[in-house]
Amino acid sequence: TVRPKNEVEQKQLCAFGEYVAEILPKYIQQVQVSCFNELELLIHPDGIIPVLTFLRDHTNAQFKSLADLTAVDVPSRQYRFEIVYNLLSLRFNSRIRVKTYTDELTPVDSAVSVHKAANWYEREVWDMYGVFFANHPDLRRILTDYGFEGHPFRKDFPLSGYVEV
Amino acid sequence: MLSVQTTGLVGLAVAENPHERLRILYTKILGVLQNIPKDAAYRKYTEQIVNQRFNLVQTETDVQKLQDKLNSGHIEEVIVQAENELSLARKMIQWKPWEPLVEEPPSDQWRWPI
Numbered sequence: 218t219v220r221p222k223n224e225v226e227q228k229q230l231c232a233f234g235e236y237v238a239e240i241l242p243k244y245i246q247q248v249q250v251s252c253f254n255e256l257e258l259l260i261h262p263d264g265i266i267p268v269l270t271f272l273r274d275h276t277n278a279q280f281k282s283l284a285d286l287t288a289v290d291v292p293s294r295q296y297r298f299e300i301v302y303n304l305l306s307l308r309f310n311s312r313i314r315v316k317t318y319t320d321e322l323t324p325v326d327s328a329v330s331v332h333k334a335a336n337w338y339e340r341e342v343w344d345m346y347g348v349f350f351a352n353h354p355d356l357r358r359i360l361t362d363y364g365f366e367g368h369p370f371r372k373d374f375p376l377s378g379y380v381e382v
Numbered sequence: 383m384l385s386v387q388t389t390g391l392v393g394l395a396v397a398e399n400p401h402e403r404l405r406i407l408y409t410k411i412l413g414v415l416q417n418i419p420k421d422a423a424y425r426k427y428t429e430q431i432v433n434q435r436f437n438l439v440q441t442e443t444d445v446q447k448l449q450d451k452l453n454s455g456h457i458e459e460v461i462v463q464a465e466n467e468l469s470l471a472r473k474m475i476q477w478k479p480w481e482p483l484v485e486e487p488p489s490d491q492w493r494w495p496i
Contacts, residue, residue: 243479
């Protein structure tokens with residue numbers, strides 16, 4: 218069996234993606250809609266707060282809920298970390314993904330001023346990947362042990378770690 | 383709206399005189415939008431939305447019918463949304479997102495599979 222394609226939703230997401238890309242050409246580098254009807258906006262890192270505030274406040278795009286904030290490590294790239302924000306709109310029942318990039322040393326603006334939910338998610342990304350968030354109210358380790366050194370989710374961190382327990 | 387005691391939503395009080403509040407908010411938004419260049423897509427689309435809602439607010443005096451026509455939840459939610467749009471418009475003036483792209487990504491940045 219094959220999942221049935223929802224052409225109507227695909228068209229709506231494409232149209233909305235073009236709408237957002239037309240309003241924010243300064244920060245949006247690419248817009249894509251996957252075959253499973255998932256809209257993704259690929260952003261320059263300077264545009265995190267403008268784009269997230271736009272998506273939260275604009276009448277046609279009330280994405281009030283930050284569902285998830287994660288990072289992806291692709292060591293072969295120049296900017297190895299890809300920060301992913303998943304947003305949900307309750308008014309229009311639709312989801313959107315916003316992706317940015319950074320390397321190990323460049324700080325990224327914190328989304329806490331836009332979505333309070335980003336607080337612990339950003340602490341987790343800092344702890345697991347080492348991505349520093351500027352203007353975060355309280356950026357410290359959240360999942361690793363107190364004296365733990367290293368960032369475990371990076372691809373160059375070994376599976377059984379450096380210290381024997 | 384005083385015939386209804388609550389909105390049914392936590393934290394949102396019933397708004398007395400919502401037409402007046404919406405009229406004030408929409409005029410403020412349109413005033414702020416004048417400071418954006420005329421060819422910016424944000425200004426075009428937001429003016430379209432705001433004018434549409436403004437006309438509906440001015441023609442329809444009954445609150446229930448206005449809520450149905452706007453099709454956007456309670457009138458108090460529409461007021462909150464208009465306040466959000468106003469704050470967004472003020473921030474957009476500083477960010478200027480209608481300018482061309484800040485910086486192109488490296489060519490392999492968004493390639494998937496790697």
